[in-house]
Every structure is written in C-alpha cells, then in structure tokens.
Amino acid sequence: MLAALPASDRDRAAHTVGADLRLSGVSGPPARQHGALAALPGVTGLTPVAEKSVFVGSSVVQTVALDSAAASAAGLPSLRQDLADRPAPALLAPLTAVPAHGIAVPGEPTALEVTVTASADRPLPEPGPELLLWIQDANGLTEQLAVPLPADGRPHTVTVPLAGGERRAHPLTLGRLGVDFTDRQRARTTLDLRLTRIGAVTDGQRTDLALPPGWSWARADPAPVDPAALGCPGTETAPGDTGVPGARGEYADACGWEGGGADLLHAVLRSHDPLSGATRQSVALTVRPGPGTGAPVLPVLPALADRALLDAVRAKAGDTVELDWDRDGGGVQKVLITGVVDGLPGYDRTHGHLLLDLRAVAANRALTGAPPPTATRWWLTSDDPAATRAAVAVDGRFGRPQSAPEVAAALADDPFRTGLRCAWLLVLVTAPLFAVTALTLHTVSAVRSRQREFAVLRALGVRTGELTALLRAEQVAVTVPPVLLGGALGLLLAALLPAFTVLDDRAGPVFPALATAPGRPATVLTALAAGLLLALAVLVLTRLLARVDLVRALRAGEDG
Known part of the structure; x- marks a missing residue:
C-alpha cells in the first residue's frame, strides 16, 4: 500500500490538472499566447481550452473545446487508461472533422x-x-x-x-x-x-x-x-x-x-x-x-461525454443531443456522442461535461455569426514541469499556473495521509520483528523441553551438525506455512484495504480509483524479505541451540 500511494497521488494530480500544467487567465491575443507558451522551457505540446455552459434540455452542462489534433499528438488530456474504453488518441480521433468554412x-x-x-x-x-x-x-x-x-x-x-x-x-x-x-x-x-x-x-x-x-x-x-x-x-x-x-x-x-x-x-x-x-x-x-442565401446548414459535431452528463440527460454513446448556446445568437447545435469517459480530466466529475473540437466549434459559430470561442485556459505537456512552472511564475502574462507535480506533493503532504503513511510504515517495520521474536521464543522453548532427548541422541553418537540439521528442518517446517500464508494474506489485504483507508477530502473513495498494481511488486518483495529474515533467524538459532552439554543434561536426568 505504501508503494501504491505515490502512483495514486500522481494519477489524482494528473486528473485534477488535466495535463502537466494548466494555465488560467493568460493575457494577450491568441497569436502571442500560443507563441509565448510554446517557447517556454520544457514544453512539448499545448492546446487552448474554451469553456461554456449550455443547456441540454433542462440540464445545464459545460462544454469543453480543445484542439483535438494537437491534444492527441501531445497526449492530452491526462486520461488514465481504465477511465475509458479506448486510449485518449482513439477517443479524440472522431472529433477532428472540422466543418468547411472561410x-x-x-x-x-x-x-x-x-x-x-x-x-x-x-x-x-x-x-x-x-x-x-x-x-x-x-x-x-x-x-x-x-x-x-x-x-x-x-x-x-x-x-x-x-x-x-x-x-x-x-x-x-x-x-x-x-x-x-x-x-x-x-x-x-x-x-x-x-x-x-x-x-x-x-x-x-x-x-x-x-x-x-x-x-x-x-x-x-x-x-x-x-x-x-x-x-x-x-x-x-x-x-x-x-x-x-x-x-x-x-x-x-x-x-x-x-x-x-x-x-x-x-x-x-x-x-x-x-x-x-x-x-x-x-x-x-x-x-x-453553396449559395450564400438562407440559413446555414450546421453539421452535427462529434463529442465525448462523461458519465455525469449521460446520467443527467439520460443518453448513451451513439445518441444525438441538442445544445442551446444560452440564447447568445449561436442557436441550437446538434452533437453526436462518440465516446464516454468516467470523468473528464481537469473538471469536477459530479457535473456533466461535453468535450468537443475547438476548431469545429469555431467554424460552426462563424457560420452562424455567433461570438467565437475564447480560451479560458491552456493545457501544456512538459518534459521538465518544474522548469516550465518556474518560467511561468516570473511572467505575469501567463496567469495562474497549476502543475501536476505540485498537486501530487500537496496530496502527499495532507496530514491525514501523512499519519496513515506513518502507521503503515510502523507496521512494515515492526511486523517482521514480532515474527522473529515469536520464532525465537518458540525455538528456545522447544529446545529446552527436549534437551534430555538431544543429550541421549548425542550420547548415541549423533553429531552436532546432524542435530543442527534435524532441529533446522523442524523449525523450517513450522515457519514456512505461516510465511506463505502471511504473504498471501498480505497481497489480499493490499488489494482490499486501500479502498477503505485511502479517502479523499469528502471521506469518499479517491478518483481515479487507487491502483494496487504499483504496490504488488513491493508487497511480494516485502514478503520475501520477511521470509529471508525468518530463515536467517532459524539458521542462527538452530546453530546455537543444537550445542548440548551431555554431562549436565544426563546428570539433570538422574537428579530428576
């Protein structure tokens, strides 16, 4: 579980931000925004993000529009594989069709x-x-x-x-x-x-x-x-x-x-x-x-929907829904749901969202004379997020930055999470010590109770090495089953307990769900380390305890 926490923090941070970095309130015309952001150190990809609240029937949902081609090439948004039925590039591919205009x-x-x-x-x-x-x-x-x-x-x-x-x-x-x-x-x-x-x-x-x-x-x-x-x-x-x-x-x-x-x-x-x-x-x-008379025929735009939107409007993948652009002159836009995600990265998963292509939205709004979409934020990928974040911090043009590493660090520093991590670390350190102590007590008790038997065997000619091997075999037979059972039980608990112990700020399960796979190798290694420690304890104890004083042991028998 300790090994799974850092991976979970990174997954949650990436989902919260939506990318390596998210910038809100970037100033300047679009041309200068794009050029200045692309020139930042470490930046490997970027896309603007435009947001707008619309009506779908009586439900208010939020549309999120990005450059799907640039986003797909940059690996945006940061969508974990298990949150959708397809990888992000495959989900974004249907969105890239842009209506002809201009x-x-x-x-x-x-x-x-x-x-x-x-x-x-x-x-x-x-x-x-x-x-x-x-x-x-x-x-x-x-x-x-x-x-x-x-x-x-x-x-x-x-x-x-x-x-x-x-x-x-x-x-x-x-x-x-x-x-x-x-x-x-x-x-x-x-x-x-x-x-x-x-x-x-x-x-x-x-x-x-x-x-x-x-x-x-x-x-x-x-x-x-x-x-x-x-x-x-x-x-x-x-x-x-x-x-x-x-x-x-x-x-x-x-x-x-x-x-x-x-x-x-x-x-x-x-x-x-x-x-x-x-x-x-x-x-x-x-x-x-075509001719320049009459109302334009607007094509149906493909879009991705999250689970919250499907629940709110009672729709499913393959359905067509109508967006009312808040009566701002944009009219009604039909949208075909081509894919579904459990939660849209960068946004609250309890509210419905539709992800569209920014170029397609701009083209349709140009055809209807509606105001063009404007970027409310930018998503950036970087091979050095720390350097990019530092460059953004010193320039006021780039607005308010948020980086995934910062969010992951904040999650790791949460007081409840710190206490939980310390408790698990204490268990990890003390459990093998308790096991060695119990093994020592059991071995010493067994040897003392059989000291007269060992003395007779020594008197009959059994060598110390043979007696050590016999005692070692007995203790291994006693130790191996609990080690195997404990290791299996540890793997099972590592898979089941995190869902009840790792919680978010609202005392609910974390989202994305805690992945136990990153912790499985560490769990196996911990079980092996504990087994090796017990094996070493058996080796040392049996070597020490197999030495029997024949005179004292036999005389103790006569006196008894």
Missing part, C-alpha cells in the same frame, strides 16, 4: 494586404468606419483585426499586421469579414464596398486569397432581415414597418453582396440607425459552401 490563408504570413474601394452616400464623421477581419488559427482561436477604412471612393491598399505571425499556429483561415461603423454617426448611411484582392504577405512575397469554387459569401447573422426596413437603395417602406417578423432593421446589416467575379467581394452595407439606440454597429459576412 478562406484558407496560404503560408505563414506576417501581414495581409487588402485592396479596397469604399464610398458612402453621405459624409462620414471622423473617425471613419473600420474594416474587420476575423482570423482563425490552427488551434481554433479567432482574433478580430481592425484597420481604418477610407471611404472616399478611391482604391486603397491597407495593411493588416498579423501580430506574432511567425509564431502563430498555422495554417490560418479568414473566417469572417465586415465593417464597423463609427458610433458618432448622426444619420443612417449606405456604404458601397469593393474588395479587389486580399494578399498574404510572407517574406516580402504576396499570395492572393481566392474564393473556393462553389463557395459564396453569406450574412454571418442568420436572423431574418428586410431590405426595406434597412432602407436599402431602391426600397420603400412605411416608418416602423419592418415587413419581416423578428427583423432587426435598426442594426447595421447588408443589403446585398456578391463575389467571385472581378472583385473578391462587392457588398452594399447599411449602417445602424443612430436614432434608435441600436447596439450593433458592425456587419459581417462569412464564406461557406
């Missing part, structure tokens, strides 16, 4: 160059509108970039720097593109926007982005819109009459758009109505397969 950005660019022409039907106040680009990296994290958009009707080439371009997780994807109107506008404005080209700049060379064949631009917001309510050119409507139930005509939106011809994108956009107090001042378009 325009692929070739190479590892440090900037994007956008050739754009914009004109407004009335003068725009300063500062003017901004051109927005949503760039998604290979981890699934999205960064919104903004540059001033000249609206003078002349073509301009604007440069959009990609911070930390050489240290990003490549390849990149242009997920959405839009315009943000200034909040100083006094009247609604129509903006004619033409994007001639977008080039990815790598080492001074520019590679133009292209719309994939059969793909089109589409409104990122699937909510209905009435061009007349927007006041689009060529439409008329009565004041306050939207014409479409649920349409939000006071917000900024698109009147029309097209792409794939002479221009990469040509769109007519309407700004928000400043007199209505509209809160959304930007409009965005995304790229998706």
